[in-house]
Amino acid sequence: MAFVDGQIQIMKNKKTESTSEFRQDSISGDWILFAPLRSAGHKFEDRAKTELAKNKCPFENPAKFGNKPPVLVYQDKTKNDWFLQIIPNKNPAVGPGLGSHDVVIYRDHERYLADFTKEEIKTVLAAFQERYKSLAEEKNIKYISIFHNHGKEAGSSIPHPHSQILALPILPPYITRSVDASRRYFQEHNKCTHCRMLSKELKEKKRVVYQNSDMVVIAPFASRAEFELAILPKKHFAYFEKIKEPELFALADALKVSLSQIYKKLKDPAFNFFIHTAPVDRSSSYGHYHWHMEIMPKFDIIGGFELSTGLDIVAVYPEEAAEIFRK
Ligand SMILES: [Zn+2]
């Protein structure tokens, strides 16, 4: 067992020349088992695509399909049509009184976010921010989750491109854990754990996939899934919803690069992306937190081992993933 950086433990079995390795996430403390042998013959097969005819798609004309009126609409100035609209989910996971569940619908039935221009992605991010800020004003909301599911395997039931925004009256477990870990690190070291990790990654470079003026895309050291990516702002800041130009465009650029790389190199896999920003909860201060985005392609179905141990098995090392994405 070796200690690297005092935070990360690596175990390697040199005797059997096993290429498996346990890695611990320095922020969450979670262990991940990297087992590349499992990937022998790892092929990127086309995912099973859900077919849905346009005339049966509830997102072509949301109002006509009995949806509530949109809470936010962005027009496409060049086409005299809407570009995106945010509507309340017809079957919300959390209903009025508890929180809210919105769907962010993009106009085109077959145009994925990876095909959007950087300007269009920036508009999407600005819509997330605008809706976030108005939800944050509502009573009892403690956390707002913004995420995107692409493909059935990633939990998307309707193939028409859309994202979701859930406002919750509690702090969900992953958020509590990551916020607490970041606070603890800040109190002990008087600096941010993400900033520390970022400067180390920028020095080492082997897990850096892309960077621009304000954002860095990395394949995380202890990624929970094959080809997972994280986008982090270079400047320490807790709140995604408050970023402005030039960071917003830099984020759009980094997201465009990440989604296009995933689309091209992995042949359009199912994936999830989500934004981790500081909680809305005003009873606490979150200056220690470092907002970021995570993008997780979906290849594996979780098996009994993962369920029984909480230990994820990942077949591709992030260094390898980063190299593939950089090419
Ligand atoms: Zn559609």
Ligand SMILES: [Zn+2]
């Ligand atoms: Zn930071």
